[in-house]
Amino acid sequence: xxxxxxxxxxxxxxxxxxxxxxxxxxxxxxxxxxxxxxxxxxxxxxxxxxxxxxxxxxxxxxxxxxxxxxxxxxxxxxxxxxxxxxxxxxxxxxxxxxxxxxxxxxxxxxxxxxxxxxxxxxxxxxxxxxxxxxxxxxxxxxxxxxxxxxxxxxxxxxxxxxxxxxxxxxxxxxxxxxxxxxxxxxxxxxxxxxxxxxxxxxxxxxxxxxxxxxxxxxxxxxxxxxxxxxxxxxxxxxxxxxxxxxxxxxxxxxxxxxxxxxx
Numbered sequence: 394x395x396x397x398x399x400x401x402x403x404x405x406x407x408x409x410x411x412x413x414x415x416x417x418x419x420x421x422x423x424x425x426x427x428x429x430x431x432x433x434x435x436x437x438x439x440x441x442x443x444x445x446x447x448x449x450x451x452x453x454x455x456x457x458x459x460x461x462x463x464x465x466x467x468x469x470x471x472x473x474x475x476x477x478x479x480x481x482x483x484x485x486x487x488x489x490x491x492x493x494x495x496x497x498x499x500x501x502x503x504x505x506x507x508x509x510x511x512x513x514x515x516x517x518x519x520x521x522x523x524x525x526x527x528x529x530x531x532x533x534x535x536x537x538x539x540x541x542x543x544x545x546x547x548x549x550x551x552x553x554x555x556x557x558x559x560x561x562x563x564x565x566x567x568x569x570x571x572x573x574x575x576x577x578x579x580x581x582x583x584x585x586x587x588x589x590x591x592x593x594x595x596x597x598x599x600x601x602x603x604x605x606x607x608x609x610x611x612x613x614x615x616x617x618x619x620x621x622x623x624x625x626x627x628x629x630x631x632x633x634x635x636x637x638x639x640x641x642x643x644x645x646x647x648x649x650x651x652x653x654x655x656x
Contacts, residue, residue: 394521394528397482399432399460399622400558403601408616411462411603413627414450415440423453425628432460434624437472438487444472448479448516455480455520462534468494470501470509477502478513480520483534485561490543492550499556502535507556534558536603536622540566545587552598559622560595562588562604577607577626592619 402409412430414422417440425433433454435447442450451461463476464485473484486498500508507530518525521532535556539545540563551557564584565575573581579588588604595602596619603622606612612623626634642648 394524394532397460397532397534398458399462399483399534400532402431403559403621406621408620409603409622410612411622411624412459413605413624414454415442416628416632417442417446417450419446419449419453421628422450423456426454426457426459429457430459432462432483434462434464434485435481436464436627437476438464438466440627440629444475444479447476451480451520452516461520462536468498470497473498473501474510477510477529477533478515478517480516482521482532483536483558485536485538487538487563488540488544488566489537489551490541491547492554495537495551495554495557498537499535499554502533503530503556530556536561538563539591540564541570543570545590548591548594549598552594552600557600559600560591560602561622562591562602564588564605564607577605578611588615589618595619 536559
């Protein structure tokens with residue numbers, strides 16, 4: 394079966410540089426993949442991507458060594474299984490707030506007896522290889538989003554679910570549930586303490602933690618405190634920033650300021 398290099402990087406103690414795709418276009422995804430990200434996540438939750446677009450985007454990503462991942466809209470087994478069958482090598486699932494929800498999520502990513510995933514890996518077999526079934530449970534990733542006060546309070550019980558491969562922090566939702574304003578580069582102490590607590594819990598349980606970052610500076614800082622999966626902005630953000638900078642430079646002679654920020 395094709396190697397999941399995200400796992401390989403984690404097993405070596407390294408950090409994965411992840412990109413984010415919310416533009417429903419295989420061309421845009423192919424363009425992003427040329428940047429040589431370790432992985433690219435197709436976002437079906439807050440992006441404009443539907444299932445059919447996601448399939449084409451993963452096909453485009455698969456023209457490169459970049460690992461295709463997908464974020465599902467919600468904890469719903471049907472879409473999790475369809476995206477895995479379509480070739481996603483990992484699923485990021487939002488709003489996992491309890492052990493029971495995490496068990497349901499992980500189970501949807503695993504064939505029996507480890508879970509209840511239904512068999513039918515159509516494109517996954519083409520992408521992963523003819524021995525997909527034999528190795529899928531140990532290859533595809535189940536990554537739970539920790540983005541609420543409730544999830545932070547229940548971290549230890551969530552992290553003991555067998556088969557959970559990773560955590561992923563959504564800083565904006567986390568900030569809102571903690572009574573703070575959303576920010577791509579959080580500065581509120583309450584939010585920062587929770588971000589540190591999640592990284593520490595992941596280390597304690599041997600499960601890599603990831604986080605969405607509003608700048609490369611924040612990403613470096615997150616790696617320094619223990620995060621092993623950092624997402625930089627998103628395709629929409631890169632497009633908007635480049636366009637605004639070009640127009641600003643033409644009109645004022647000065648480029649627009651680049652995305653920055655430190656926690």
